[in-house]
Amino acid sequence: MTMQTLFLKPSLPANDLSSYRLISNLSFISKVLEKVVSCLLNVHLNCNRLSNVFHSAYKQFHFTETALLKVHNDISLNIATTLILLDLSAPFDTIDYSVLLDLASDCYGISGTALTWIHSFSTNSFQSIQIRNRFSKAVPLFCSVSQGSVLVPILFNLYTTPLSSLIHSHKLDLHLYADDTQVYISLSTADTNISLKQLGDCLSDSSGWMTNNKLRFNANKKDFIIIGTSRKRSKFTLFFPWGPSLITPSDTVRNHGQNHCYSLHY
Numbered sequence: 447m448t449m450q451t452l453f454l455k456p457s458l459p460a461n462d463l464s465s466y467r468l469i470s471n472l473s474f475i476s477k478v479l480e481k482v483v484s485c486l487l488n489v490h491l492n493c494n495r496l497s498n499v500f501h502s503a504y505k506q507f508h509f510t511e512t513a514l515l516k517v518h519n520d521i522s523l524n525i526a527t528t529l530i531l532l533d534l535s536a537p538f539d540t541i542d543y544s545v546l547l548d549l550a551s552d553c554y555g556i557s558g559t560a561l562t563w564i565h566s567f568s569t570n571s572f573q574s575i576q577i578r579n580r581f582s583k584a585v586p587l588f589c590s591v592s593q594g595s596v597l598v599p600i601l602f603n604l605y606t607t608p609l610s611s612l613i614h615s616h617k618l619d620l621h622l623y624a625d626d627t628q629v630y631i632s633l634s635t636a637d638t639n640i641s642l643k644q645l646g647d648c649l650s651d652s653s654g655w656m657t658n659n660k661l662r663f664n665a666n667k668k669d670f671i672i673i674g675t676s677r678k679r680s681k682f683t684l685f686f687p688w689g690p691s692l693i694t695p696s697d698t699v700r701n702h703g704q705n706h707c708y709s710l711h712y
Contacts, residue, residue, distance in 0.1 A: 472594060480596035483563070487556075487600055496554050498607040503624040504599035513623040514701065517630065520619055524632040526674035526682070528645065531699055534625035534656075535664040538602065542660040543569050546605055554604060567597070605659075612655055616648035628701070633672065638685050669699040 472480075488506075491497040497505070502513040521527045547565055550556040556564065572584040606622065613620045613629055620629045629648065631641050656662050672679050672695045679695075686694050 477596050480567075483567075484597045484600050486560075487597075490556070491554070494555065498603060498610055498622070500610050500620055501603055501607070501622040503622070504603055510623060513621050513626075513628070516621050517628050517701075521630065521673055524674075526633040526672060526678045527630050528633050528641070528670070528672050528695075529628065529630040529699070530645070530649075530671075531669040531701060532627040532629065532652075533664040533668070534606075534627070535662050537606075537625045537661050538598070540660045540662075541602070541605055545659055546601060549604055549608070553608070564601075568601070606661075608659075609652065609655060612651060613648055616644050616651070618644060618648050626701075633674075633682065638682060642685060669696060670694075671696050671699045 488497075502508040502510070502516070517529075521529065543565075546568060547561070550564055551561055571587045573587055574584040575582045602624075609627070610620060610622065613627075618629055618631050620627065622628070629645070631645060633641055653663065670693050672682055682695075
């Protein structure tokens with residue numbers, strides 16, 4: 447049985463229930479075993495070039511700075527760029543076990559005892575919540591993976607990697623960091639309508655993929671900006687508001703990493 451403990455994210459009001467996250471209180475032996483499995487899994491992914499190069503979270507030598515530098519460098523090479531920042535809504539809580547296992551087998555070549563172990567690790571779990579000295583009734587988990595686990599971040603990366611392929615199929619650039627998705631495309635006044643259509647089609651298909659895989663974007667954390675000189679940006683005003691939601695570009699967006707918050711002013 448998995449014990450869950452409530453933690454409050456720092457710098458957020460205690461009366462905001464969305465500020466709380468369930469973190470698993472796992473045993474020391476469990477974490478040691480997960481560490482061994484995660485090392486072997488990383489070797490498999492790296493040797494077979496299966497690791498998502500457009501994801502900077504939960505990977506050696508990759509940090510929030512890595513993601514921001516990659517995006518900033520790409521933007522600097524363009525005269526004007528449209529950037530949209532998307533955030534997944536509680537993704538660890540809705541991960542579907544069957545989808546995860548199918549991906550592990552079909553996309554990452556995990557089979558035999560290794561696949562059986564991941565199946566055992568991710569299914570047939572129960573959770574109970576302790577508040578002071580009182581425990582809730584243990585209930586079975588039909589989805590979600592344990593935050594606070596050593597192995598789960600790697601499994602989360604595997605789960606969301608197909609989203610990168612989908613976005614690339616629309617000829618857009620992207621970079622992921624944990625549950626943050628940064629999608630961007632170069633703009634020119636000659637083909638702005640085409641670029642915006644690509645972006646709109648990509649967002650529509652991405653939302654469909656999210657629904658099929660039991661995930662969803664956080665509607666309250668969708669930021670959109672056109673990056674370039676003031677003169678260049680003024681040429682795009684006639685294209686906005688844009689899309690069914692009548693999106694209008696912001697002057698400033700905040701790009702969130704795991705432990706850092708950055709403001710981009712253009």
